[in-house]
Amino acid sequence: MSALGSGGRPHIVLIGAGHANLYLMRHRHRLADADMTIVDPGAFWYSGMAAGALGGAHEPAEIRVDPVRLARRYGLASIRGRLSGLDRSERKARLTDGRTLDYDLISLNLGSSAPTLTAHPDGPRVWAVKPIARLIALRHQLTSAYERGEHPALVVVGGGASGVELACNLRSLAVRYASPATITLISSTRKLIPTAPAGARRWLEGYLRRIGVVVRVGMRAVSHHRDGLLMAEEGVPMGQDALRLLECEHVIHAGGLAPPGALDGLGLTLIGSRGLAVHSTLQSVDDPDVFAAGDCAALVEHALPRLGVYGVRQAPVLLANLKARLQGSPLQRYRPQAQALTILNLGQDQGLAIRGRLWWAGRSSLLWKHWLDERFMTRYRH
Template identity: 35%
Template sequence: MKRLVLAGAGHAHLHVLRALGEAPWPGVEVVLVTPYPRQIYSGMVPGWIAGHYRLDECVAPVLPLAGAAGVRVVGDAVCALDANRGHVTLADGGSIEFDVLSLDTGARLALGAGLANHPGLLPVRPLESFVEKWTQVLPMLLDDDNARVAVIGGGAAGVELALAVAYRLRRETGVTAPRVMLACGGGLLPGHAPGVVRRARAALAGQGVELVEQRVRADGSALETEAGVPLAADWVIAATGVGPPDWLAQSGLTLAPDAFIAVGRGQQSVSHANVFAAGDVASRIDAPHAKSGVYAVRAGPVLTGNLQRALAGRPLEPYRPQRRSLYLLAAGPREAIVSWGAFSASGRLAWRWKDWIDRRFMRRYQCPGKR
């Protein structure tokens, strides 16, 4: 009996669990290590904040998926890995040996410039903690018309969250004065076409989001630009860049230049044939791409097949990520911005498209067997 350890319940591993539920792999014991009994789908969180979804609509229940697949669940987090000896260490001090390991643990939020010490900090990672904290903060924002929110990060996540928060506060309080600020010192939507950026600027202006195109820092509870201009913010949503888990450096795995796990065309570690990785914790050195849930979802089927092939001693199947991906950015109200290479569009039809894609994706894991 061989043992497959799945570390983390990210988007790609959801696909593995679903596949195991449909057809178990003979002679394989599967162990899932995850600190959370559910996986919150990041693509729907802005819509939940805006009030378009209930939280249960944005959640894949991991425990029922694992139960249907005959997978043993260990409710803990990986804190160390010895790839040469073939075991992972858990936060509670225990360890689990593996024949094949698949890592889909995500990445940590890279906080800097004193932001980690801000008393109103709401880091978007881990997502489970962010959702819990936002549920507590929202009533306070609705009760205090003067409370302000700063969103740090000009990528897709920062733009979507700023628009969602501004829309929700305006809709429920009727206050149109700016209460949300988006700080994007690294640029607004870097990597997206100029037309997408223009549409995002228009959407932010339409929702009254103050755009600060400078880097910001925190000194205790005070927020300011690097030039020393003070910024009013009671709550700070950090949607900044990501960094690798600290334990990767001592794992024995070969790492990519960005310090994440270096994987090749089959999502296989370039140094250890029995280790695979997908999602933000991995970096394709042969086909670099952005760290986005879009790529993690696409990697799920090939990861599933290659894990089964590796356990059976069969050749792997190559997978080359698409050169460009479709992004549908939630724009606050039931509207979205389409980003596809040089093409851009926006409006209610784009939202309906995004909503259909997101709901279809979640049905696969909320109702196994449905497509």
């Protein structure tokens, strides 16, 4: 199929509508000397509000942005599609449907994926923290079950921030429908959110007890079973006697994120499970005309946690460097902040804010989170 794109002017192609590429769209006027196209398979779902949407505190429309509408607003071309590969010698981006786009510069902002164990054909429904649209589908399924008077048992796999948020907001959803649903959180680590201050972990453990979330630490998920989830104690040699069955109707995996599969077919260097290898200028180590930011990018100099705040902070550097690359001028270097603020939505008007060794919990933390989230979303909703 013939290539898409404009002749005569440089063409910047944005692949994926993550935090950084949304920023580029909003500041499209600063790249007015180039044509720009956004390629995305669908809506941008704001991960910072995903747990709250699962728990019923937000409606799906509140956490979703339509890149096509934004493209019209800011003067970009938009294409519904998925990237399948790059022909860097010909400067063409290939899409899964066979179309190609000519490009001069590429900005990859593809987010991350959430691996899960293979589902049992007759076993529990299996869900993952990403894509976020699946969490919305889970909310609809559980809401229907509660309205029918059913009380499904739920298991969340993962003792990090995402797993804790999901478990708490699943409890919030059950409380909204006065359902006594059983919710179990299992963690392969012996401590929930191991990087959190000890005081914050103690407060969190007490909160989970108060709201009725059962916590099983030091347990790893092994496989799905017809009747639920098979798990084993972390560090114990594998064997039939080591397995324990946790009966449930739904399993939600939040045990870690991985680079999106689309990166595998690009012929560019990846760093293990971290993502596309990029310099501090956010350029691929293999190609100075391929940029990446957010969860799909792995800085050679720093291993960063997968938090949206890093994609947000990378965005101005990405914009400046795309412009500099077009003009042939020196590029900026992205220097990650030493500490990032994390605020967990724990449902039922409770939050937990952590920054380095500082932490504070309660309603004020959640109100602060809501303010930050709304400030971000307002930039792209209107």
